[in-house]
Amino acid sequence: MLNPPLHVLQLTDTHLSADPAATLMGVEVLASLRRVVAAARQDCPRPAAVIATGDLVHDESAAGYRLLAGTLAALNAPVYCLPGNHDDPALMRAVLRGSAARYADEWVAGRWLLLFLNTAQPGQVAGYLTARELTRVRESLRRRPGHFALLCLHHPPVAIGSPWLDAIALQNGAELLELVAEHPQVRGVIWGHAHQEYETEWRGARLFGTPSTCVQFLPGAAHCAADSRPPGYRWLHLHEDGRIDSGVRRLAL
Numbered sequence: 001m002l003n004p005p006l007h008v009l010q011l012t013d014t015h016l017s018a019d020p021a022a023t024l025m026g027v028e029v030l031a032s033l034r035r036v037v038a039a040a041r042q043d044c045p046r047p048a049a050v051i052a053t054g055d056l057v058h059d060e061s062a063a064g065y066r067l068l069a070g071t072l073a074a075l076n077a078p079v080y081c082l083p084g085n086h087d088d089p090a091l092m093r094a095v096l097r098g099s100a101a102r103y104a105d106e107w108v109a110g111r112w113l114l115l116f117l118n119t120a121q122p123g124q125v126a127g128y129l130t131a132r133e134l135t136r137v138r139e140s141l142r143r144r145p146g147h148f149a150l151l152c153l154h155h156p157p158v159a160i161g162s163p164w165l166d167a168i169a170l171q172n173g174a175e176l177l178e179l180v181a182e183h184p185q186v187r188g189v190i191w192g193h194a195h196q197e198y199e200t201e202w203r204g205a206r207l208f209g210t211p212s213t214c215v216q217f218l219p220g221a222a223h224c225a226a227d228s229r230p231p232g233y234r235w236l237h238l239h240e241d242g243r244i245d246s247g248v249r250r251l252a253l
Contacts, residue, residue, distance in 0.1 A: 055154065
């Protein structure tokens with residue numbers, strides 16, 4: 001008999017600042033995050049883990065990361081954070097050390113290996129995976145051939161049909177997709193950055209983009225434009241046989 005699946009939550013693009021009243025494109029980011037966290041607590045009181053996929057603090061402030069850790073502590077689960085283009089990776093690692101939220105490279109639970117990738121480039125909006133980071137991922141997969149893998153990153157590795165977002169996505173996304181094709185144990189890839197829901201499949205792996213916890217971007221837009229859809233998060237059920245069930249939960253308008 002198979003064990004119950006791991007229930008994992010993904011939150012992304014919180015864009016917090018040192019100022020608790022800060023806004024992004026007219027949305028109060030902390031208030032919006034708190035509403036998303038409350039909804040997630042109601043839906044899943046004790047997830048196995050929470051993955052926060054970048055652009056967590058908009059102003060690269062230590063106070064912003066402390067605010068993030070304090071807010072996500074309400075989810076009663078370990079929170080694994082990775083950086084986006086608005087984050088300061090070194091500051092994130094230092095400030096979150098010892099809290100329920102932490103900067104991490106990987107997490108192993110049951111038959112699953114979750115790898116947290118750093119696609120942030122100093123001073124750049126677009127993402128890039130260094131040769132060192134790609135090597136780290138390959139070595140982690142080789143060390144655990146009996147584990148299914150979920151790759152977690154900030155920048156989309158595929159074009160999502162929004163020209164302005166596709167221009168600032170993962171610049172070497174094709175390299176990551178080649179890695180996925182080389183390792184059938186990789187069953188899924190999740191990301192943020194695009195502030196919108198997206199889903200496709202690549203060589204047997206499911207690829208997911210997830211809405212922001214604050215403002216949303218209009219899908220298919222040629223230029224940056226806000227969408228009227230509400231914020232939300234993604235849930236994932238990671239089954240022992242490598243299957244992934246997933247969906248997006250948005251707040252009510």
